[in-house]
Amino acid sequence: MSYIVFNGKLSKRETITIDIEDRGYQFGDGIYEVVRVYNGRLFTWQEHVDRLFASAEKIRMSIPYTKEEMKTIMESLIEKNQLSEGTIYLQLTRGIAPRNHAFPANDVKAVLVAYTRQSKRPADLMERGVDALVVPDKRWLHCDIKSLNLLGNVLAHQEALDAGCYEAILHRDGIITEGSHTNVSIVSNGTVYTHPANNLILNGISRMVMLKACESKSIPYEEKAFTVDDLSHADEVFITSTTLEITPVRMINGQPVGSGDRYPIIRKLQDAFIQEIEAECGPLH
Numbered sequence: 001m002s003y004i005v006f007n008g009k010l011s012k013r014e015t016i017t018i019d020i021e022d023r024g025y026q027f028g029d030g031i032y033e034v035v036r037v038y039n040g041r042l043f044t045w046q047e048h049v050d051r052l053f054a055s056a057e058k059i060r061m062s063i064p065y066t067k068e069e070m071k072t073i074m075e076s077l078i079e080k081n082q083l084s085e086g087t088i089y090l091q092l093t094r095g096i097a098p099r100n101h102a103f104p105a106n107d108v109k110a111v112l113v114a115y116t117r118q119s120k121r122p123a124d125l126m127e128r129g130v131d132a133l134v135v136p137d138k139r140w141l142h143c144d145i146k147s148l149n150l151l152g153n154v155l156a157h158q159e160a161l162d163a164g165c166y167e168a169i170l171h172r173d174g175i176i177t178e179g180s181h182t183n184v185s186i187v188s189n190g191t192v193y194t195h196p197a198n199n200l201i202l203n204g205i206s207r208m209v210m211l212k213a214c215e216s217k218s219i220p221y222e223e224k225a226f227t228v229d230d231l232s233h234a235d236e237v238f239i240t241s242t243t244l245e246i247t248p249v250r251m252i253n254g255q256p257v258g259s260g261d262r263y264p265i266i267r268k269l270q271d272a273f274i275q276e277i278e279a280e281c282g283p284l285h
Helices: 023-027 043-058 069-082 123-128 152-162 205-216 228-230 264-281
Strands: 003-006 009-012 029-037 086-093 111-118 130-136 169-170 175-179 184-188 191-193 219-225 238-239 245-252
Touching: 003 205, 009 023, 009 069, 009 111, 023 086, 029 043, 043 069, 043 086, 043 205, 069 086, 123 245, 130 152, 130 191, 130 238, 152 184, 169 205, 184 228, 191 205, 205 219, 205 238, 205 245, 205 264, 238 264, 245 264
Parallel strands: 130 169, 130 245, 191 219
Antiparallel strands: 003 009, 003 111, 029 086, 086 111, 169 175, 175 184, 184 191, 184 238, 238 245
């Protein structure tokens, strides 16, 4: 029997009901985070909660918990569900109020929901790589907000799946932004390039860890936009996310990336990523 967090309290999952006038359900009016858990410990929690509060500020939503309270709640959820390796999904909506485009009154509190999911590190994907499809980025212009409005991402991802690919790589007028649920980086002549953290992408936490890994391994990098043509001629391409860590892209639009299955820079970054995990959460098994 699993437990979830509902409005700050641990409850049995089957006892919870969501109000049909929750603004997350009716408007997608809310924000979320997915946090990795290794050895029963939250990985990069501070970065996730900082981004959560930043997203809330950008949509003018008040979070009725402090960052410290949020961490205590999530740690209690991990312990209650005896989660050793997996993820926590948490979301906040603007609350429950009669359907109206205008914000509800100030006394309407945000609704917090969180649950855990067991999942192992995708070692096979990180080893062999994945295939990707390049598609137009049709999303809104506030991708830096980790909002519940993910229909554009869903449609792009499904287009990739329909083509037999794992991920969609998005572009705006020929400039690569990110993936449907990942950040995208390339390696060219030994340098890592990734789109600047502006309103056109979500500044992924794993992206941040990857850039830290570049520094620890003395790998040059630039937060600089690159084109579809740059992508097609890159020596290595990889995606980063909370669940995928650093995963190579082996094929794009049916064409092999670089020399195929040789990922010298990616392997160095993967090693450094593991070091970051173990420094914060203990040895991986």
